[in-house]
Amino acid sequence: KQEVTQIPAALSVPEGENLVLNCSFTDSAIYNLQWFRQDPGKGLTSLLLIQSSQREQTSGRLNASLDKSSGRSTLYIAASQPGDSATYLCAVTQGGSEKLVFGKGTKLTVNP
Amino acid sequence: SAVISQKPSRDICQRGTSLTIQCQVDSQVTMMFWYRQQPGQSLTLIATANQGSEATYESGFVIDKFPISRPNLTFSTLTVSNMSPEDSSIYLCSVEDWTDNEQFFGPGTRLTVL
Numbered sequence: 001k002q003e004v005t006q007i008p009a010a011l012s013v014p015e016g017e018n019l020v021l022n023c024s025f026t027d028s029a030i031y032n033l034q035w036f037r038q039d040p041g042k043g044l045t046s047l048l049l050i051q052s053s054q055r056e057q058t059s060g061r062l063n064a065s066l067d068k069s070s071g072r073s074t075l076y077i078a079a080s081q082p083g084d085s086a087t088y089l090c091a092v093t094q095g096g097s098e099k100l101v102f103g104k105g106t107k108l109t110v111n112p
Numbered sequence: 113s114a115v116i117s118q119k120p121s122r123d124i125c126q127r128g129t130s131l132t133i134q135c136q137v138d139s140q141v142t143m144m145f146w147y148r149q150q151p152g153q154s155l156t157l158i159a160t161a162n163q164g165s166e167a168t169y170e171s172g173f174v175i176d177k178f179p180i181s182r183p184n185l186t187f188s189t190l191t192v193s194n195m196s197p198e199d200s201s202i203y204l205c206s207v208e209d210w211t212d213n214e215q216f217f218g219p220g221t222r223l224t225v226l
Contacts, residue, residue, distance in 0.1 A: 032213055043204055044155075044217040046113070051212070089154065098143060098208050099170070100215060102154040 002027045006090055006103035013080055014111050021075040021106045023090030028071050034100065035064050035075050036089040044089065048075070080110045114139055114207050116218035124224045125195055132191045133221045135205035140185035142210065146178070149202040149220075158203075161188050195225045 003026045013019050023033070032051050036044040048057045048064040050073070056065040063076040077084060087107045091100040115138040125131050135144065146158040158178055159167040167180040181189045192199050202220045209216065 034215065036217075041202075041220075041222060043116075043118075043219040044206075046214055046216055049212060049214040091155075093213065098145070098160065098213065098215075099157050100145075100147075100155070100206075102156075104154045 002030075002092065002094060002101045004090060004092060004101050004103035006088075006106050008106060009104065010107040010109075012109040012111060015080060015082060017080050017110075018076070018078050019080055019108070021077070021088050021090075021108070023073040023075070023103055025071045025073075025092050025101075027094065028068050029094055030068065030092045031095045031097075033064075033066055033073050033090065033092045035062075035073075036091065038087045038089060038105070040087075047088075077108075080108075082110045082112050084108060085110050113214070114141065114209065114216045116205060116207060116216060118205060118218040118221050120221060121219065122222040122224075124226065127196050127225055129195055130191055130193045131195065131223060132189050133203055133205075133223075135188045135190070135218055137186045137207050141207040142185070143208055144182065144188045145206045145208075145215070146180065146188075146190045147204045147206065147217075149204065151200065155204065158190070192223065195223075197225045199223065200225045 007022045035047040050066045061078040087105040089105045091102040119134045144161045147155040158173045159169045161167045161182040179191045204220045206217045
């Protein structure tokens with residue numbers, strides 16, 4: 001059974017800092033990995049999708065990497081801003097299934 | 113990316129009653145998904161809804177409790193039946209982009225059962 005873990009559970013940083021969020025999964029036979037952002041009481045916003053054959057994806061200040069063999073992904077946020085404050089969720093799918101298995105998320109607070 | 117809307121955005125219900133949540137997508141999609149997010153927890157898939165066939169439920173979820181309709185390629189409903197306080201959660205629908213399998217989520221329905 002696939003399990004997804006995100007560390008740390010919460011992170012507080014000053015504005016302008018670069019930061020890394022971590023995601024690990026127990027079964028390396030994934031199809032893809034997706035990073036989401038969730039604002040309090042809201043739905044999920046897709047940030048980045050990495051296919052299993054890819055090593056990284058970039059969008060603006062965000063860069064996500066994937067090391068499938070070791071079961072790890074990182075989300076790098078450059079020059080953090082207060083507007084980046086949210087919960088960041090990592091989720092994976094496995095071959096033959098569209099089901100997303102989610103981690104519990106990292107709650108990020110960026111202080112002005 | 114698909115634009116997804118849900119109704120209602122939130123509701124407060126009495127135990128023993130039922131609530132139907134609607135999910136509308138701005139484009140035709142083959143598969144729609146319903147997830148539950150209990151307080152302080154991450155998302156768990158309830159079921160997958162294909163147009164023209166019965167929904168497929170995940171372990172721990174049953175059709176009598178969470179009946180789903182999928183009348184066409186842009187719309188689905190999830191009913192939470194005979195509600196108890198344990199059903200208090202955010203319910204989210206999602207769709208998959210068939211070109212790259214990226215999933216997109218609706219804004220969610222926040223349900224409180226008293």
